[in-house]
Amino acid sequence: xxxxxxxxxxxxxxxxxxxxxxxxxxxxxxxxxxxxxxxxxxxxxxxxxxxxxxxxxxxxxxxxxxxxxxxxxxxxxxxxxxxxxxxxxxxxxxxxxxxxxxxxxxxxxxxxxxxxxxxxxxxxxxxxxxxxxxxxxxxxxxxxxxxxxxxxxxxxxxxxxxxxxxxxxxxxxxxxxxxxxxxxxxxxxxxxxxxxxxxxxxxxxxxxxxxxxxxxxxxxxxxxxxxxxxxxxxxxxxxxxxxxxxxxxxxxxxxxxxxxxxxxxxxxxxxxxxxxxxxxxxxxxxxxxxxxxxxxxxxxxxxxxxxxxxxxxxxxxxxxxxxxxxxxxxxxxxxxxxxxxxxxxxxxxxxx
Numbered sequence: 001x002x003x004x005x006x007x008x009x010x011x012x013x014x015x016x017x018x019x020x021x022x023x024x025x026x027x028x029x030x031x032x033x034x035x036x037x038x039x040x041x042x043x044x045x046x047x048x049x050x051x052x053x054x055x056x057x058x059x060x061x062x063x064x065x066x067x068x069x070x071x072x073x074x075x076x077x078x079x080x081x082x083x084x085x086x087x088x089x090x091x092x093x094x095x096x097x098x099x100x101x102x103x104x105x106x107x108x109x110x111x112x113x114x115x116x117x118x119x120x121x122x123x124x125x126x127x128x129x130x131x132x133x134x135x136x137x138x139x140x141x142x143x144x145x146x147x148x149x150x151x152x153x154x155x156x157x158x159x160x161x162x163x164x165x166x167x168x169x170x171x172x173x174x175x176x177x178x179x180x181x182x183x184x185x186x187x188x189x190x191x192x193x194x195x196x197x198x199x200x201x202x203x204x205x206x207x208x209x210x211x212x213x214x215x216x217x218x219x220x221x222x223x224x225x226x227x228x229x230x231x232x233x234x235x236x237x238x239x240x241x242x243x244x245x246x247x248x249x250x251x252x253x254x255x256x257x258x259x260x261x262x263x264x265x266x267x268x269x270x271x272x273x274x275x276x277x278x279x280x281x282x283x284x285x286x287x288x289x290x291x292x293x294x295x296x297x298x299x300x301x302x303x304x305x306x307x308x309x310x311x312x313x314x315x316x317x318x319x320x321x322x323x324x325x326x327x328x329x330x331x332x333x334x335x336x337x338x339x340x341x342x343x344x345x346x347x348x349x350x351x352x
């Protein structure tokens with residue numbers, strides 16, 4: 001009997017998979033009869049998408065948060081994220097538990113066809129995009145590297161989805177982020193260089209990796225009133241030595257939620273001589289649906305949190321738990337409890 005391999009690498013009888021996909025094919029017949037649309041992705045490439053996008057494969061970890069912000073989370077039927085590594089994402093969007101899960105970012109094309117995927121999102125430069133296109137699946141290549149391009153990418157994602165709701169939610173989020181940026185820059189924009197602490201964002205302690213210029217991380221550090229301590233370094237997740245960190249002498253260390261423990265780090269003996277450790281200025285970054293410090297829409301919360309941490313005297317009485325509750329209700333349609341918000345702020349997973 002003929003068979004194909006599903007997203008988890010398991011062999012499945014082709015006849016059974018085809019039968020499972022028959023209902024989906026019939027259900028999509030009406031939509032397929034409607035005219036398709038040509039929409040530009042983040043690289044400027046025109047993508048021919050169905051009139052109605054109903055079943056999505058998303059091969060970019062961070063892009064899931066954008067789809068959820070646009071109300072399209074339940075339409076993700078194939079994902080590269082996993083509940084073990086993104087527990088808040090799966091708590092807030094439980095439909096992901098039923099999605100086909102890939103290992104890495106390479107989907108099994110036959111399984112996507114059987115699942116009736118009518119649009120796939122990938123990160124720009126993903127080498128697996130061509131195989132999807134050759135199978136007839138529309139592919140949108142997405143990219144953003146700073147706050148402005150994040151807003152542009154959210155808007156282009158909404159256009160690719162093609163619904164009034166997605167357009168409304170993209171405009172709502174972008175207005176929210178613009179408003180928070182105005183509020184924070186009104187306070188931090190006039191700070192002199194010597195008033196801006198040198199901030200080193202550590203993505204991983206073992207191996208030691210940090211984030212340099214030309215990144216979203218560098219963008220929010222500046223908005224929050226800091227200076228990226230990683231002078232001369234460009235790009236995300238750059239491997240460095242502890243000696244280099246000592247040379248930079250950051251005033252503040254911000255550890256990603258999953259960066260590991262500073263005390264258990266291989267370079268702990270050297271890192272304790274940094275100004276940040278000596279003064280007790282080591283912070284653990286919040287993490288929710290996606291790590292706030294990286295490439296999701298929760299960066300709107302990140303800039304507020306970071307500004308309050310770097311300049312507590314300039315942002316007194318900041319209620320980050322309240323901001324988090326408001327954000328999740330408004331953009332993820334999820335009623336967080338205050339206790340859940342506190343766990344997110346501490347970089348902790350949900351309680352079982």
